[in-house]
C-alpha cells in the first residue's frame with residue numbers, strides 16, 4: 001500500500017496528511033485597509049472572523065504550521081486590515097484565506113469600530129468568490145452580541161449555500177463536559193452552520209478543520225464526474 005499523502009478529487013475528504021500539506025502551502029498574498037483595495041480572486045475564498053483575542057491568528061498559524069504567518073497580535077484590535085493568504089502549490093493557487101480584523105476590542109474608538117463593522121459587513125455581503133466563513137469564538141464567552149450581529153449579516157448567504165463553521169477555540173481551557181455543553185449550546189445558535197472544538201495548544205481539531213476547508217475549496221460541481 002502506498003503511504004504517499006493523497007489529495008482526492010473534488011468533494012471527497014482528503015486524508016489528514018494531505019489536507020495539512022495543503023494548509024502548509026499558505027503564504028502571504030496581500031493586505032488591504034479597504035474593500036475596494038482587495039484584488040479580485042478567481043478561486044474560493046475562506047474568511048476567518050471573530051472577536052479580537054478569540055484566537056484567530058493563532059488558529060491560522062496552527063493550520064498553516066507556520067509561526068508568524070498571521071501575526072498573533074499582542075495588541076488586540078490593532079490589525080485593522082484584511083490580510084489574504086494563498087493556498088496551493090506555487091503558481092497553482094486553488095484557494096485564498098482571508099484574515100479579517102477582529103471586532104469588539106474595547107480600546108478602539110467608536111468611529112473606528114463603526115467603520116470596521118461596515119467594512120466587515122460589506123465584505124461578508126458582497127465579496128465575490130467568498131465560499132466559506134470560519135467564525136472563531138472563545139467558548140468561555142460564547143457567541144456575543146457582535147457575533148450574533150455577524151450571523152444575521154451572513155444568514156442570507158448561508159441559506160444560499162455559503163459554508164459556515166463556528167470554531168470554539170482554546171478548548172484546552174475547558175473540561176470534557178464543559179466542551180460538550182459549549183458545543184450543544186452553540187449548535188442551537190449557529191444558524192445551521194457546523195460547530196467544532198479547536199485547541200492550538202493541544203492540536204485538537206486541527207486535522208478536521210484542514211480537511212473541512214479543503215472540501216469547501218474543492219466542491220463537487222454538478223455534472224462533473
Ligand SMILES: Nc1nc2c(ncn2[C@@H]2O[C@H](COP(=O)(O)OP(=O)(O)O)[C@@H](O)[C@H]2O)c(=O)[nH]1
Pocket residue numbers: 050051052053054055056057058059071072073074076077102169170171172173198199200201202
Ligand atoms: N490556551 C490557549 N490559548 C490560546 C489558544 N489560541 C490562542 N490562544 C491565546 O489567546 C490569545 C489571543 O490569540 P490571537 O491568536 O492573537 O487572537 P486573535 O486576536 O483572534 O487573532 C493569545 O494570548 C493566544 O496565545 C489555544 O488554543 N489555547
Ligand SMILES: [Mg+2]
Pocket residue numbers: 053056057058071072073079102
Ligand atoms: Mg489576530
